[in-house]
Amino acid sequence: MTVSFVFHIVFACIGMTMPWLMFVAELKWIKTGRKVYQDLSKAWARGVAIFFAVGAVSGTVLSFELGLLWPKFMEHAGAIIGMPFSWEGTAFFLEAIALGIFLYGRNRVSKRIHLISGLVVGIAGVVSGIFVIAANAWMNSPSGFDWVNGQAINIDPVKAMFNKAWFQQALHMTIAAFAATSFAVAGVHAFMALHYKGNEFHRNAIRIALAFGAVAAILQPISGDISAKNVAKLQPTKLAAMESLFKTSKPAALLIGGIPDEEKEEVKYGIHIPYLLGFLAHGDLNAEVEGLDKTDKENWPPVVIVHFAFQTMVFMGMLMMGTSILFLIFKFKLKENLDKRWWLKLLVWLTPVGFIAVEAGWIVTEVGRQPWIIYRIMKTKDAVTPMPGVQYPFYLITLIYLALTFIVILLMRRQILDVHTNSQNFNTHD
């Protein structure tokens, strides 16, 4: 399951963002009539097709795996949190239909309908992502039912869906998807631009991708702040693990770096910035921040993992934000054309950082909730399937996903190289 998520989340992010890039390229093509934008839209559409297909099947795998691996969880959760999934189904339907029209209908429908179908793919993708995240947020902040003697009663799916964590998680994840995918796309095109200097196709690709990426990366810290305050309130244990705060403190210092030792309950090395944690968590320099000591040790998440994942996420986010600010300065203040080698090289290096941040963030939210599958209601070990030997299908799925990742990379490489061999206007500056 974990592996499926780690895998699916990448494809889901790309599936949420790429259609928007594709749509903007298509829109620019219609507005300006410059063929380079049409080439771009077509090239990205092929990418979307590949990623969407893999994302769709890995999403199907998840909808079954929920039951295959966690039948006890689904038995209770199905009725409570199934609603966003039923909406997600609709959104996904529209996305698949619109994508079919966009990809294969270029010569069959009018330009306007074609453009609209691209927009529908983008909107439906984001909407379906938000529904799924709402369901995940419910596991962190269960609501909409009363838990009596191991049974859920007084079920209210609307309240469950709009639980206290859904908004901040949906916001944070959507922005993350845009930042991660845009930076990855920009990185790939930067790599190609290094080889084909001064190429219009890649220059425009980088510009469109970074426009999305920059806005997302600069907005992300704000949504991160909302998230932190929300976690501080709803899941203080998770926050304490993220910060490796073993003792409840007032005022509380923000920890940067450091190696936590769960046995001795102390942190080696690391930089402590006094007061800052209280401010970030509760908006008050002198606020008390709950430490791990308030939670029984048996209910601690693996502190080291959560702490490192959190630090990684923040660091990667900062990298992207810094680059974005640079990009905006160049673009609007200095009016520079951004095809200097050092800049392209920087973008190439930044290709994976967004996705590293996404995976790290996912570890923070999921591992940080352990040992619970539904926070303070049901433990993960009580939800697992009674079938022995589930590790074997798990190994198999892992292998398959590795193979798929490899093939997708291979295919994308071929697609990208193909752009250069087949596009006629490729080296003309129009």
Add this chain to the structure above:
Amino acid sequence: MTEFIILVLGIAVLFYVLLGGADFGAGIIELVTGKRGIDTISKAIAPVWEANHVWLILGVVILFNGFPLVYTTLTTYFHIPLFIILLGIIFRGTAFTFRYYNTVKDNSYKYYSQLFRISSLLTPFFLGVTLGAIMLGRIPAQIDGTFYDLFIAPWLNLFSFTTGIFLTLLFGWLAAIYLLGEAQDDESFQTFAKTSRTFFVLLVISGLSVFLVSEMYELNFFSRFLHSLIAIGSVFVATAVIPLLWVGIRHRNNLLTRFLAGVQTTCILTGWFAIQFPVMIYLSDGSQLTIQNSQAPERTMALLVYALISGIFLIFPAFYYLFKVFKFGDKVSENINKH
């Protein structure tokens, strides 16, 4: 309210069989026709297979939202066949896409094709095995017994395998009929026509075997069919349209043949629903999970109804449009007349 949800579930299953099933069937047909079919098949299913696939997702979502107990019972005891189905879904979809978007025609093209065909065969087979196992009712009522008793015996048996073969042939036959309308020239039309005839004969034989084997397992399909007017009616209609179907193929009226094949498939499913209703799963101790005793609380069901109604208003027009763009145009006769 519950009836409405069941109706939508039925429609989702029906559409998945009619459309998604045919996409798998296309892979099965490719096993038979080999290279000759590839172009037509790829072109035919590329724009629609993902939308068709979502009918399955819709069905799964309705199950786990509206009937969580049914969903978790299935996923617990049919873990293995469902897992194989998942593998099939992964490989079919990715191999097809990889093949379609491969810019180089090297060996990888061959591997993707083989993977696409084999997974197109295995997925419907295990889907049929699972459906058969649901009807058979050997799911233990309690988790008590050996690994074999609990997780293998419920689906590893002759009856489930017979239904598996039946569903595979049904998907293949549907695809062959639909592909008649996609054929680009006379030769491939003849190929698909021949394949559709072969599959039809096999389908009838395997359908009869399902009934015969059901007697061995004391499922008494014969008498259960005879006791349900709807079931008798659907068998009657399904048989009655066979001559029409032959005429349709002979005269190359592809819209008619598609429609009639759809009618027959609908009849098969209706007959099955008729004898199954209102039971969703039979358990080994004779008890049953029915529509009534396995459903989610009322409020969840009500919200599911709202979600489905608004979903239908969005999905059906969009779906209709998709098919209008890619499928209703009679490229069929256009192409054949050119020759």
